[in-house]
Amino acid sequence: MNIKELLNRSDQFLAERGIESSRLDAEVLMADLLDMERINLYVKYDYPLKSSEIDSYREMIKKRAQRMPVAYIIEKKEFMSLEFKVAEGVLIPRPDTENLVEAVIEYCRKAELESPQIIDVGTGSGAIAVSLAHYLENAKVVGVDLSLQALKIARQNMEKHELAERMSILKSDLLAEFIKRGIKEIDIIVSNPPYISETEMEELSPEVKKEPETALKAGENGLEYYRRLIPEAEKVLKKGGRLFLEIGYRQAESVSSLFGDNWTDIEVKQDYSNNDRIVTAVLEKRAESKTN
Structure with a gap:
């Protein structure tokens, strides 16, 4: 599964659970996981994710679906x-x-x-x-x-x-x-x-x-x-x-x-x-x- 596919699925998953900023949150969490700027996700949409990365990301998305603030999940805030x-x-x-x-x-x-x-x-x-x-x-x-x-x-x-x-x-x-x-x-x-x-x-x-x-x-x-x-x-x-x-x-x-x-x-x-x-x-x- 590549970045774009997982982002799309996660966006939909969060939106269905009432997260208004579902796309933004999905991208912020992905960027943190891959240690890159969020804007760089767009030029790496086809990047194939490792199974370990997919598992870690799904855990992050699960926490966000439970209404844990993004800042607590990634443990940082600007x-x-x-x-x-x-x-x-x-x-x-x-x-x-x-x-x-x-x-x-x-x-x-x-x-x-x-x-x-x-x-x-x-x-x-x-x-x-x-x-x-x-x-x-x-x-x-x-x-x-x-x-x-x-x-x-x-x-x-x-x-x-x-x-x-x-x-x-x-x-x-x-x-x-x-x-x-x-x-x-x-x-x-x-x-x-x-x-x-x-x-x-x-x-x-x-x-x-x-x-x-x-x-x-x-x-x-x-x-x-x-x-x-x-x-x-x-x-x-x-x-x-x-x-x-x-x-x-x-x-x-x-x-x-x-x-x-x-x-x-x-x-x-x-x-x-x-x-x-x-x-x-x-x-x-x-x-x-x-x-x-």
């Missing part, structure tokens, strides 16, 4: 033009989150921060932290998470992109470890926290439901982590430091309202689809930690 390792138990990086990274990069360059100290809260695969360390050549970045699986994957991505000299991975429940250590002169805190409400969780696609619930679900109205993170950021950011938060497209007003008198310059930014995607604010007055 983000900010960089390749990241991903695995089950870790949130898959989304294109929307590139807006968050770009907003931080733009701010650092406009503010001419020479060596910004940045914390990425809820780092997951490390996509945000690694991207910031990669594109901001003098930045010092710490990615934090509570999940041991996420910390393991984030470290692998940090090492993959050779950023260990300017980047570190730390286990922490939001900013608890920084507060405990008395760290309070951070330039930027960035986070794509869980922000999906209990009601919205029920409406998610089967693929998204394969991802860790702890990285998605945020209480009854999706604001649980913002309510915790904003007060903690007041104890860790330096005066004039900035907090960047990714939000759900209907959360701009409710998240903005959580910033108290210690904050100024609250701004909502849109993504490429003109949906509200980021809330950012500047710390005008620091809140001292009880441990100080």
Whole structure:
């Protein structure tokens, strides 16, 4: 059997099971199996596949038919033009989150921060932290998470992109470890926290439901982590430091309202689809930690 024949059969098989992107997924999985660019499949349609390749590919297709995300099957995902390792138990990086990274990069360059100290809260695969360390050549970045699986994957991505000299991975429940250590002169805190409400969780696609619930679900109205993170950021950011938060497209007003008198310059930014995607604010007055 050649590439074209197996692709056609797999496309039909996935489509019959409700996979809307059946052809694309079949091609991505085939390209990964054969370690080639997807576009090269078209010029090698007549390439005869080995029985071992056919067996491996069928296992991949079977997983996709069971609604396992493609990124988990091939164990990688592109983000900010960089390749990241991903695995089950870790949130898959989304294109929307590139807006968050770009907003931080733009701010650092406009503010001419020479060596910004940045914390990425809820780092997951490390996509945000690694991207910031990669594109901001003098930045010092710490990615934090509570999940041991996420910390393991984030470290692998940090090492993959050779950023260990300017980047570190730390286990922490939001900013608890920084507060405990008395760290309070951070330039930027960035986070794509869980922000999906209990009601919205029920409406998610089967693929998204394969991802860790702890990285998605945020209480009854999706604001649980913002309510915790904003007060903690007041104890860790330096005066004039900035907090960047990714939000759900209907959360701009409710998240903005959580910033108290210690904050100024609250701004909502849109993504490429003109949906509200980021809330950012500047710390005008620091809140001292009880441990100080």
